[in-house]
Amino acid sequence: MTSNDVTVVVATRNRRDRLFETLPEHQAPVILVDNASDDGGPDEIATAFPAVEVVRLGENIGAAARNEGVRRAGTPYVAFADDDSYWSPGSLERAAALMDAHPRLGLLSARVLIGPEGRLDPVSAAMAAAPIGTPGGAPGPAILGFLSCAVVVRREAFLAVGGFEPRLFVYGEEALLAMDMAAAGWQLCYAPELVVRHFPLPAGRNRGARRRIEARNRMLTALLRRPAGVAARTIATAAGQSPAALxxxxxxxxxxLRHRRPLPPEVETDLEKLSAACYAGIERSRRRPAARAG
Structure with a gap:
């Protein structure tokens, strides 16, 4: 345990074996929030890791399980990790120092390295190249999205905006939280000196179900926060990818519609810049000559 200002919150469900691999790597107090696992994991973890606070939920509430961990944390900052990830040594101490030095900083996103070989996650590369600049007084490039397993949040900022929306459950739940924190005036930044190691298992989950949930969450997030025209385009695109999501x-x-709250103009402008950059990247990829075989 090397950080007294950060608590690591891990949300999990039926991933006992992975937790036995990753929990020993955490270098801060850990709150493990279990989404109603039925593999016996919570009891085994509580026995094997008595320093870990295990919170057993009566039902699977998805990403919103992290909200319970944040509420229970007694530190000013909270780092999220998945059951297959952990923060590299020194990263949490550095994150706490950056938060201390920048009082309007609500969220820091780390650089994510995948697998034993440490491949850079494409999301991290995109954050480094984000076209919305570095705000004055911020420690790094501004972002309006993140990977949940690789961020440190200011506890008061997270709780003030309500944390993760339970209705979104999982897959793409980060976008709404990022928008709401930015709309509340908090800075969200990418700090590549912070490192998270991520060891995802080979894909084996229901990809169709995931695609449907992701499409639903994109549409709901747009309806909740984006202008009518953007919401309409988002619905048309997402519905084309998963008609069942409609x-x-x-x-x-x-x-x-009851909870619709359009974003401040400056946040919407930054989102448009990000969308334009993403579209330009897709077009460049389409125009790139195909490699010859042989």
């Missing part, structure tokens, strides 16, 4: 959105539409 059924899910229709079920939540009254709730989304």
């Amino acid at each position: 059924v899910d959105v229709a079920r939540h539409l009254p709730w989304a």
Whole structure:
């Protein structure tokens, strides 16, 4: 345990074996929030790691399990990790120092290295090249999205905006939180000197189900925060990728309209810049000559 200002919150479900690999790597107090696992993991973890606070939930609430961990944390800053990831030595201490030095900093995103070979996550590369600049007094490039397993948040900022929205469950839940923190005036930055190691298992989950949930969450997030035109385009695109997701959105539409809260103009402008850069990158990729075989 090397950081007294940061608590690591890990949300998990039925990943006992992975936790036995990653929990020993954490260098700060850990709160493990279990999403109603039925593999016996919570009891085994509590026995094997008595310093870890294990919180057992009665149902699987997805990403919102992290909210419970943040509420229980007694430190000013909270780092998120997945059951297959951990923060590299020194990163949490450095994150706390940056938070101390920048009082309007609400979220710091680390550089993510994947697998034993330490491949750079493409999301980290995109953050480093984000076209919205570095705000005055900020420690790094501004961002408006993140990977949940690789951020440190200021506890008061996270709780003030409500944390992760339970209705989004998982897959793409980060976007709404990023928008709400930025709209509340908090800075969100990428700090590549912070490093997270991520060891995801080979894909084996239901990709169709994931695609449907991701499409639903993109549509709901747009309905909740983006201008009508942007929301309409987002719905058209996401529905093309997963028509079944429209059924899910229709079920939540009254709730989304009741909770609609458009973003401040400056945040919306930055999102448009990011969208334009993403589109330009896709177009460059399409124009790139195909490699010859042989």
